[in-house]
Structure formats: structure tokens, C-alpha cells
Amino acid sequence: MQTKLADFVKDSPEGLEAEEIIRACVHCGFCLATCPTYQLLGDELDSPRGRIYLMKQVLEGEPVTQKTQLHLDRCLTCRACETVCPSGVRYGRLVDIGRGIVEKKVGRSITAGARRxxxxxxxxxxxxxxxxxxxxxxxxxxxxxxxxxSIPPPAQRITETKSTEAWPSARHTRKMLVLDGCVQPALAPNTNAAAARVLDKIGISLIRAENAGCCGAVSYHLNAHQEGLDYMRRNVDAWWPYVGKVPETTEGRKAMEGAEGVEAIVMTASGCGVTVKEYGHLLRHDAAYAEKAARISELTKDISEVLEAEAAILGPLLDRSPFDANKTKLAFHSPCTLQHGMRIRGVAEKILIAAGFELTVVPDAHLCCGSAGTYSILQPELSQQLLENKVAALESGRPARIATANIGCLMHVRSGTSLPVDHWIEILDEKLR
Ligand code: SF4
Ligand code: SF4
Known part of the structure; x- marks a missing residue:
């Protein structure tokens, strides 16, 4: 799509990036059928192509209204449209830029602003x-x-009751960092501990950097871009002593003690993983952080990628784990951030099958569950419809439990089903014990 940038944006890096993305769109409409909001609402303006057109108008300086903002707000940023787009349109990046500009132009009511x-x-x-x-x-x-x-129920049937399980000591020379994240430690502290136990069996110690925290996605996707970038810089600073060359300062060397040259930065929440993998791109204009952020992104791996690369060690361990003649039936819910954002498909599923589980067929597995970060709070009606559809699809194969790979999806799906829902790494950890 040809775009003539308005003066207010024509010399900005974001404007130029958005223009390049919009130019790649050839209006073919292949993305419409895969878009969850277009499926529910049937309005072209709630489809990827319609939203791209709206953002083109914004960038060309045409009037921006709250209606424009509403159609962009309704997008889940699930990026299912990117998966099917034959022209490689980076829609997720475009909608982040577009929403930021629209936010500045039309603002929010006091209540909506306060909620965000x-x-x-x-x-x-x-x-x-x-x-x-x-x-x-x-x-x-x-x-x-x-x-x-929107409030997860108390802990009777959920994983946090298992959180007393030990985190293995850092006994191996092979080490990897893990991101604790922000909501996961409170909602599912067993997830990272399970990842640490599985990696320990493979000969890798999983360690944490004290000052790392939120990946920045919450603020960034709520259009507080600078705040989001500050969280990202904080994580780069926290991780750098573990990944860079030996630091010159005593504090830096102390932080690196016993952890020189971590092999990877492991993500157990795909929502965080997709963001940390983009640090290099998002901080590329920051002279002080560009190079470090690119290195951090390069080292970042979803836990499924780490285990796939260790198949030679993991395989025999799985072969030795107890054989279950009545294979447990699992329905795997692949989060959008895993399958569309990071484009990791079928990897966790393959490991679970190798571990002896039977995976059920899940119809429309490419569709979002409606969690999408803060979407379930800010767009509750659409989110609920998507949740009901997702739970029906997951339950249709009559599984004994549901596995997923992101804390947001996990809590959201759990709120709509009576089946147990857990992170797949916890299920694998149980199997290996
Ligand atoms: S599939 Fe890609 S090129 Fe086609 S309309 Fe959608 S975004 Fe544009
Ligand atoms: S990101 Fe998802 S909801 Fe948004 S336009 Fe693309 S397919 Fe539709």
C-alpha cells in the first residue's frame, strides 16, 4: 500500500518503519479468515487489512477518532495474521506503532486512563x-x-500448591539464566522450578539474576513505550554481567561469579519470550544499549527450543521414565506468542509425545484464547467469547488435562474449564520424577 507520511511523523524512525510495513501489504485479504476479531464481529475494520488501512490514514495525517482507537484496541495482537500473510507484513510491530500514535492524538477518558x-x-x-x-x-x-x-481462584487445585518442590543447586558447569517475570512467581512459582529440575537432569543449572523483572511487554503494549523500554534496559543491565565478557568492575565480577558465559536466557512464559527476543530491534536506536540488547535477544530461547536442542540427552531420559500403558490424554494449547510471535510450532508437542502422552486433536488451534496480556481485562466480552470457543475446542478430544506454555493463557483457560491446566514443563517434570 502506497503511503504518504504526514509531516508530524515523516522523519521519525517509527514513521519510517510503519511506512515500510504498510508498503508490504498487497490488500490480498488472506489474513481476514484467520483473524479472531473479524470472525466474531464480521467488520472489515476489525480485521488486519482494515486496521492496516486505518493506521495508514493516521500516518497520512487524516483525522483520528475514538472509533479508530476502538478498532485498534479490539485487536488481540495475536499475530495470527502474520502467520498467513504471503507478503511478510509485520502487523504486530505496526499495531504497536499505530496505537502509540493514536493514544497521543485522542487520549483516553479519565477512567480508562486510570485503569490502564x-x-x-x-x-x-x-x-x-x-x-x-x-x-x-x-x-x-x-x-x-x-x-x-478476572481474579484467579485460591490455590486448592492449582499448581502453586506444588511450589514447595526444591530448586536444584547450581552444580553444573553448563548454566542458563531464567526470567522470573512479573505475575508468574505469584501465580505459578512451580513453573520455573520445574524447568530448573528438568534442565538439572540434562546437566544444565538454571540460575536467576537478582535485578531482572518484568520483560516490559505490559507497559509497551499499553502504549507506554518509554516505560516498557526502561524495563527492557533494566533486564539488559541485570543479565549483561552473566553474558558479556568479564566485567571490569568488582560488582560486575561478583555478579558473574560462578555463572560465566551462560549459554542461553530461558523463557518459560512465551509472552515474555516473544518480547525479549525483540529487545534488539526495540532498542536498536539506543546507542548505549543497542549492541547488548541484540546479544540478549540472540541468547533468548523458549524452554521448548532448549530441550529440542538437547534431544540426545533428553531422549534416553524419557525412554527410562515409567511406561504408562494407559497414556494420559493431553490437549495442548499453543499460545499465540509461541506459534505466531516466535513461530515455534510443534516442538513442545513433540517432546510431550516422546514422553509418552497422547495429544488430542484441537480444532482451530491457531486461534487466540482471549487472554492476550491485559485484553481479558480491557475487552472482557470479546475475551470471554474467545475463551468459550477455545475451551470447547480443547475439551472436544476428551483430554484428562490441558497443557500450555504461557502464564496468561494458563490462568485464562483455567478460569473456563474444570480440567486441570498446567504448563507443559511441569507435566514433563512430573513424568521425569
Ligand atoms: S494477508 Fe498480508 S498482504 Fe494480504 S491483506 Fe493481509 S496483511 Fe495485507
Ligand atoms: S493480531 Fe490477531 S486480532 Fe489483531 S488483526 Fe491480526 S489476527 Fe486479528
């Missing part, structure tokens, strides 16, 4: 989030509808 601000303060801060979660669970029985649904 509260999410940006609560979610990336594990201490604040854990306190709010405790409070929310206390008053949950008094709430109704979507507000009640």
Missing part, C-alpha cells in the same frame, strides 16, 4: 501484584461476573 495506569503499576511489580492477588482472593466470593472471573 493501574495495570501498568500492578502487573510488572511482583510485590504489588502478589498483595493485590491475596486481597482479590479474599473478596472474590463477594464479586460477580467478569470481575470475579
Amino acid at each position: 495506569y493501574a495495570l501498568r503499576q500492578a502487573l510488572p511489580n511482583p510485590g504489588v501484584f502478589a498483595s493485590l492477588l491475596k486481597l482479590g482472593r479474599g473478596i472474590r466470593p463477594l464479586l460477580r461476573g467478569s470481575l470475579k472471573g
Whole structure:
């Protein structure tokens, strides 16, 4: 699509990047059928092609209204459209740029702005989030509808009850870092511990960097781009002593003690993984961070990629794990950030099959579950419809439990089913014990 950038944006890096992305779109419409919001609403303006057209108008300086903002807000950023696009349109990047510009032009009501601000303060801060979660669970029985649904139930049937399991000591010379993230430590602390136990059996110690935290996705996708980039810089600073050459300062050397040359930075939440893999691109204009951020992104691996590369060691371990004549049936929900964002498809599934599980067929597996970061809170009706469709698809093969790879999807799907829902690495960890 030919685009003539308006003066306000024509010399900015974001404007030029957006123009390049829009130019790649050939209006073919292949993306429409795969878009969850177009499927639900049937309006071209709630499809990828329609939203690209809206963003083109914004960049060309045409009037921007709250209607424009509404159609962009309704997008899940699931990036299913990128998977099917024959022209390689980087829609996810475009919608981040477009939303940022629209936010500056039309703003938000005080209530909507306050809600977004509260999410940006609560979610990336594990201490604040854990306190709010405790409070929310206390008053949950008094709430109704979507507000009640947005608070995960207390821990009787969920994984956090298993969190007392030990994290193995860092005994191996092979080491990898892991990102704790922001909400995962409070909601599912067993996930990273399970990853550490599985990697320990392979001969890799999983370690944590003290000052690393939220990957920056929450703020960035809520259009607070600078705030999101600051979280990213903080993680680069926290990880750099473990991945760079030996630091010159005493503090740097101390931070690196016993961890020289980590082989990878492991992500157990695909929502964080897709963002950290983009640090290099998002910080490319920051002279102080560009090179380091590119190296961090290069080292970042989803836990499934790490295990796939260690198949020669993992395979015999799985072969020795107890044989189950009545194979447990699992339905695997592949998060959008895994299958569309990072384009990792079939890897965790292959490992689970090798571990002796039977995977059921899940119809429309490319569709989003409706979690999508803060989407389930900000667009509850659409999110709920997508959740109902997803749960019906996951349950259709009559599985005994559901496995997934991202904390947001895990909590969201759990809220819609009576089946157990866990991170697949926890299921593998159980199998290997
Ligand atoms: S599939 Fe790609 S090129 Fe075709 S309309 Fe959609 S975004 Fe544009
Ligand atoms: S990211 Fe998902 S919801 Fe947004 S336009 Fe693409 S397919 Fe539709």
C-alpha cells in the first residue's frame, strides 16, 4: 500500500518503519479468515487489512477518532495474521506503532486512563501484584461476573500448591539464566522450578539474576513505550554481567561469579519470550544499549527450543521414565506468542509425545484464547467469547488435562474449564520424577 507520511511523523524512525510495513501489504485479504476479531464481529475494520488501512490514514495525517482507537484496541495482537500473510507484513510491530500514535492524538477518558495506569503499576511489580492477588482472593466470593472471573481462584487445585518442590543447586558447569517475570512467581512459582529440575537432569543449572523483572511487554503494549523500554534496559543491565565478557568492575565480577558465559536466557512464559527476543530491534536506536540488547535477544530461547536442542540427552531420559500403558490424554494449547510471535510450532508437542502422552486433536488451534496480556481485562466480552470457543475446542478430544506454555493463557483457560491446566514443563517434570 502506497503511503504518504504526514509531516508530524515523516522523519521519525517509527514513521519510517510503519511506512515500510504498510508498503508490504498487497490488500490480498488472506489474513481476514484467520483473524479472531473479524470472525466474531464480521467488520472489515476489525480485521488486519482494515486496521492496516486505518493506521495508514493516521500516518497520512487524516483525522483520528475514538472509533479508530476502538478498532485498534479490539485487536488481540495475536499475530495470527502474520502467520498467513504471503507478503511478510509485520502487523504486530505496526499495531504497536499505530496505537502509540493514536493514544497521543485522542487520549483516553479519565477512567480508562486510570485503569490502564493501574495495570501498568500492578502487573510488572511482583510485590504489588502478589498483595493485590491475596486481597482479590479474599473478596472474590463477594464479586460477580467478569470481575470475579478476572481474579484467579485460591490455590486448592492449582499448581502453586506444588511450589514447595526444591530448586536444584547450581552444580553444573553448563548454566542458563531464567526470567522470573512479573505475575508468574505469584501465580505459578512451580513453573520455573520445574524447568530448573528438568534442565538439572540434562546437566544444565538454571540460575536467576537478582535485578531482572518484568520483560516490559505490559507497559509497551499499553502504549507506554518509554516505560516498557526502561524495563527492557533494566533486564539488559541485570543479565549483561552473566553474558558479556568479564566485567571490569568488582560488582560486575561478583555478579558473574560462578555463572560465566551462560549459554542461553530461558523463557518459560512465551509472552515474555516473544518480547525479549525483540529487545534488539526495540532498542536498536539506543546507542548505549543497542549492541547488548541484540546479544540478549540472540541468547533468548523458549524452554521448548532448549530441550529440542538437547534431544540426545533428553531422549534416553524419557525412554527410562515409567511406561504408562494407559497414556494420559493431553490437549495442548499453543499460545499465540509461541506459534505466531516466535513461530515455534510443534516442538513442545513433540517432546510431550516422546514422553509418552497422547495429544488430542484441537480444532482451530491457531486461534487466540482471549487472554492476550491485559485484553481479558480491557475487552472482557470479546475475551470471554474467545475463551468459550477455545475451551470447547480443547475439551472436544476428551483430554484428562490441558497443557500450555504461557502464564496468561494458563490462568485464562483455567478460569473456563474444570480440567486441570498446567504448563507443559511441569507435566514433563512430573513424568521425569
Ligand atoms: S494477508 Fe498480508 S498482504 Fe494480504 S491483506 Fe493481509 S496483511 Fe495485507
Ligand atoms: S493480531 Fe490477531 S486480532 Fe489483531 S488483526 Fe491480526 S489476527 Fe486479528
